[in-house]
Amino acid sequence: MPGTDDKLLGEIAAHAYRDDPRFARALRAGRPCPPREYRRTGAWLSLTFALLVLGTGITMAHGLLIVTGMVLAGMAAELCDPRRCPRGQRARPPRS
Known part of the structure; x- marks a missing residue:
């Protein structure tokens, strides 16, 4: 054996x-x-960049930069989700 x-x-x-x-x-x-599922360096870098863009937009009172920063921050926050599915797999909707 x-x-x-x-x-x-x-x-x-x-x-x-x-x-x-x-x-x-x-x-x-x-x-x-x-x-791999615990390495989130790229997610943190993209979140930092998004918040930098958002802060610049607020400082300059430029609406397009503010909106871009908010969209990028939302995308980066999605990358930081610990329950995110691996690439290529879809999450099943929760059962009701």
Whole structure:
């Protein structure tokens, strides 16, 4: 039965590498990084940029910049959602 365990571990490792290669490589090296769904650096940068655009629009009293900043802030806030579905998958509507 030891061969069965090795085969199962190999399948798990292959699935982890297919799902998130950066995480699998770091785990193999002994320095694991957070999985992809917990990395939100891009979302925070886009939220910072959106708030900067919004602040500039408010300071300059320029309506188009204010609206652009608000739209970008909404898009960036959506990226920060912890319950966001992975790429290519749609969320099912909640059951009533």
